[in-house]
Amino acid sequence: MKKYFSLLIVAILGGVITLASYKLFLEKPYVVSEMSNANAAQTFTTSFNNPPAIAMDDEGFTNAANKTVHAVVHVKNTSIATRPNSVFDFFYGSNGGQQREQVGTGSGVIITSDGYIVTNNHVIENASKLEVTLNNNKTYAATLVGTDPNTDIALLKVDADEKLPYLAFGDSDTAKIGEWVLAVGNPFNLTSTVTAGIISAKARDLNPYDDKIQSFIQTDAAVNPGNSGGALVNTAGDLIGINTAITSQTGNYVGYSFAVPSNIAKKIVDDLLEFGNVQKGILGISGGGLNSSIAKEIGIDDTEGVYVAGVEEGSGAAKAGLKEGDIIKKIDNKTIKNFADLTGYLTSKRPGDDVNVTYSREGDLKTSKVTLTKNESYSIAGLGLTVKNLSKEDKKKFDTDYGVKITKEGAYYSNSNLQLEGKILLSINNIKLNTVDDVKAALASGSQYNGNVLIVLNQDGEKERYFLQ
Template sequence: MKKIGSLLLVAVFAGSITLGAYKLFLEKPDYAIVSDDGKTSFTTTSYTPTSAKGSGINEVDFTIAAENTVNAVVHVKNVTVSKAPTNIMEFFYGSNGREIPQVGTGSGVIISPDGYIVTNNHVIVNANQLQVTLNNNKTYDAELIGTDPNSDIALIKVEAEDRLPYLAFGDSDNAKIGEWVLAVGNPFNLTSTVTAGIVSAKARDLGKNQSFIQTDAAVNPGNSGGALVNTNGDLIGINTAITSQTGSYVGYSFAVPSNIAKKVVDDIMEYGNVQKGILGIESPRLNTKYAIENGYNEIDGVYVDGVNEDSGAYDAKIQRGDIIKQIDDQKVRKFADLTGYISTKRPGDEVLLTLKRDSDLIEVPVTLKKRQTIVVPVMGLEVKNLSEKDKKRFKVDKGVKIIGVPERYRGYGLKDKILIAVDDEEINDIQEARTLFGGISKYGRTIISLQNEKGEKERLIFQ
């Protein structure tokens, strides 16, 4: 018995020595040491837990989202009619030649049980006839309700006997980079095609101050106007474009965010056109020589290079040199972040800007206004609505002020004058200016009437 007790005591003692030696000489600590020399030490060990769903694609279930989406995505057929000359004389002089129908196809998403469908403007543009085929193969004639070429969104409607399956708009602002998404549409006239990918980027600008969701879900011709949904089946985008030299999918595609599409649809249904709220700032394109030489391309945020008169930014006293870091609760790192968010707003809406001014961060509320400037068709003049200051200065009640002139017209002294009429038709605002200039011919004669600051009027004739 004493022998057993002695052996147990020796074993405990030996184990204690071994454990102490390991702790003292061999085990590496799992903490960082903060030294007194001001240098920061780092550990390379990560204790971040893995995703609850795991790291593999097999952990993600696409089936429910796909099943709910395919029945709400439709095939859109656009029939346009052109006239072809029947002989050489008709080719040169024109005639009532035979009509040739041309068919284009795309996709659309049913957004209400009574048959409203959102699609791309380029899917239905110039259509003489629109047809929609549902996933159950039923075909209906569709009516065009309204379009917005700037966002490439159009709203059409069908009259069905029964309530239709539909998707509700989700919140695209909540989409996360790396999140799984499904693209559903009708590529190459193949109905109800589902592809999967992730959100590759947000607020992607393709050169027209638009803001797209970029994804690597396969999208091909015919997918335009289809649905981009997350794994919950929420509609977070309308598939719109691919960038490819071949015209087919090469690894990434783009969708109009659902928040922008929803705002466009709501405006069309309520007002008949799109109500655009304008902030009223100017910011240089980051790839220009001017931006690079001044370091604006390295700024994290949007650099304010100018403020438009009679805009919300002007009233809020935003200054040249301010850097916009955030709008409401959305971070702003580039211009597309800003324009994408403002595209979801209307004139009269208030947004809260977080600005960096000198070395301080300040918050400035800004009320968005209607667009006050526009570039008119054909001649390309940039004009603005008259402010009260302009009316007093020029002693006029009507007209628009010319604030930008293309190079080919700069020798005529047009800038900073009031444009009163086009071909003797009076102008009241920029919308009338756009309509009147849109009706003139590039090859005909155009007469514009102007007035300068001294009240002197002049008429110029352009051939």
């Protein structure tokens, strides 16, 4: 028994000596930071002796932030939604239903001291009542002056009893990639929130297959739901963009945010104030941006610019001498690398404006002055047709004082031995057509289930009737 206890004591002493030796000579020190509150949440730094961040002028941030927060407002959109009474309403249409209020929120930017406010169209869409709250907590009823869904810009007006703080539009064309910017808005109803980042890219088109104008400024400043319609400013506090969108799989910010450039927003606002609608100036070309695969397909070496696939008859581009196969490289002093560069710049122009277009033709650079014209054409995607307003020559040739000319038809028509190109479309669903705007209205008033009845005038003066589903 004594021998057993002797062995046990020796074993214990050996273990203690071994553990002490390990602690003293082998184990690296491990420091635990104490917290004064045992229940407090722990935070961990992600800096592991990295080099210090690039020095930034703190005054530039604070001055720009202080200047901006007072001109950014909280926008409250109240709309009326109808809730179906039963499951049958989903299939046979609502039979009255229960009406209830829906409230959405976003941001806006005061751009004049007398209360004009720019925001996003999607912030105020379908509103029955609009309210804006300033940074000083004063709330005003707002009226809708006008909107442009194509660029997602809307203009509001409030009547205040005092001059309001506002932001002046800056020149978004001079903004540079890598430049510091601030995003100011009301994410998640957290009013007057300021985030910082840099300009990551310009002329970004998120959906090249959409007919909406997209030439966004991309930043890495944190933008979340509620920021829409808020300000993107440079360190001088100049308004260079209206925060509009994010790309995310969750609906919240994951590193990319997008703003409508101020030059586009300013032009839309000016048009709404002066004309009540947006004046769109066009070159009169069709085509698209280039890359390696497209360049190989059409047999050219250029991978940057806009390839001219067609020139509209009577357009400014046609009068200036542009031809199919030309590659647009520059407009005025702006380099054109892709289609979004082109559309973004032209969106800031009006019909009648002159632009200098530099293009490559068989390797030679040429420059022509092009007078932008009003959009006279419209592509009817559902019918596979492109139409344009009638010229004086068309009216005389076809002996008609109304209608629109069919300038392009899809493969469906040639495959079906139908030929509509070159003829005059007189009416759709018994709605007389005078301009391409009438075409849009006629299609909007129709039903997608009933098809469309087209009356067409051919070159012999005969009327043809077509039913297209």
